[in-house]
Amino acid sequence: MRQGVSVIVCAYNAEKTIGRTLDSLFAQTLKELEIIVINDGSTDGTQDILDALSAEHPNLKCYKKENAGIAAARNTALTKIETSYFGFLDADDTCEPTMFEKLYLKATEENSDMAVSHFWWVNSKGRKEQIEGPYKPGQEMMVSLFATLWNKIYKTETILNSDVRFPDGNRYEDACFLYCLSSQIQRISFVPEPFVYYMQQENSITHTNNAEVKNMITVFQIILAYYKSHGLYDSYHDELEYIHVKFFLGNSFLRSSKIQDKKDRRATIQLGWNLLNKEFPQWHSNHYLRELPGLKNRYFRMVNDSNIYFFAWIFRHFDRGNL
Numbered sequence: 001m002r003q004g005v006s007v008i009v010c011a012y013n014a015e016k017t018i019g020r021t022l023d024s025l026f027a028q029t030l031k032e033l034e035i036i037v038i039n040d041g042s043t044d045g046t047q048d049i050l051d052a053l054s055a056e057h058p059n060l061k062c063y064k065k066e067n068a069g070i071a072a073a074r075n076t077a078l079t080k081i082e083t084s085y086f087g088f089l090d091a092d093d094t095c096e097p098t099m100f101e102k103l104y105l106k107a108t109e110e111n112s113d114m115a116v117s118h119f120w121w122v123n124s125k126g127r128k129e130q131i132e133g134p135y136k137p138g139q140e141m142m143v144s145l146f147a148t149l150w151n152k153i154y155k156t157e158t159i160l161n162s163d164v165r166f167p168d169g170n171r172y173e174d175a176c177f178l179y180c181l182s183s184q185i186q187r188i189s190f191v192p193e194p195f196v197y198y199m200q201q202e203n204s205i206t207h208t209n210n211a212e213v214k215n216m217i218t219v220f221q222i223i224l225a226y227y228k229s230h231g232l233y234d235s236y237h238d239e240l241e242y243i244h245v246k247f248f249l250g251n252s253f254l255r256s257s258k259i260q261d262k263k264d265r266r267a268t269i270q271l272g273w274n275l276l277n278k279e280f281p282q283w284h285s286n287h288y289l290r291e292l293p294g295l296k297n298r299y300f301r302m303v304n305d306s307n308i309y310f311f312a313w314i315f316r317h318f319d320r321g322n323l
Helices: 018-028 046-056 070-078 100-112 140-142 156-160 171-181 210-229 237-257 262-279 287-291 295-302 310-316
Strands: 002-011 033-040 060-065 082-086 115-125 128-129 152-154 188-199
Touching: 002 018, 002 152, 002 287, 018 033, 018 046, 033 046, 033 070, 046 060, 060 070, 060 128, 070 171, 082 100, 082 287, 100 115, 100 152, 100 188, 128 188, 140 237, 152 156, 171 210, 210 237, 210 262, 237 262, 237 295, 237 310, 262 310, 287 295
Parallel strands: 002 033, 002 082, 033 060, 115 188
Antiparallel strands: 082 152, 115 128, 115 152
């Protein structure tokens, strides 16, 4: 395993954006940088672009596979890493030239399993900085992390020696990976600068169907199973409870409320609500809901059987596109 960072880019029909994304990686100031692109069965001109760029850039390594989803593509990429650290970048995002040098220097200086930075939310209305950290490994990481892969780098040895992988065939694979990884990380470094420009697709949430939202339920069942099978459920109970509240009354709830068909919308909301209350019937007493600041935790404490569909109506008319 040689020193340096491998950056994983998974691409599916990304001909309109992949060139810009890779240009931001070719411009990186870290000399020990390798770029691994997994072409997940693209049917457009993505492969032609990759072939042309590979001829010009020896640190670009491209692999083509049959389409099987981003989780499978990322698991494939993990088998290709030959450097001491690795990170991710989505095929429609870009990053600052110093990103991987600064993260790598910080991680190696502190011998960390993971190094974390801030990032930019970007849409047609502008950009907004998202701050992540600092937080401690373990329970605090689970509660406080922002479940995005690409503003972080990871020690290859730590990840490959663990059994944490991406859940094949499922969306929300980033949340699954990071929440399971919370129990494996021993040391975290932070670089308090925004590097990645995360491009939000305008109104994409309104096109989310109920099958995708239901997939989040499957993913969180995988997370619970991981902690139970590793004998960690009791020590992480409060944190697992809190992230279930956060997702099934936050992210998933927002998406569920946007489902167009009323019957499917109510059924999907009820699925998440039932899972939360079945697994964590005392969740209203979770100490993080009282101790952590912010309006969202006050909102979480307010939700109950009698008003959940009222909040769904509010969420249905909420414009997430505002930065």
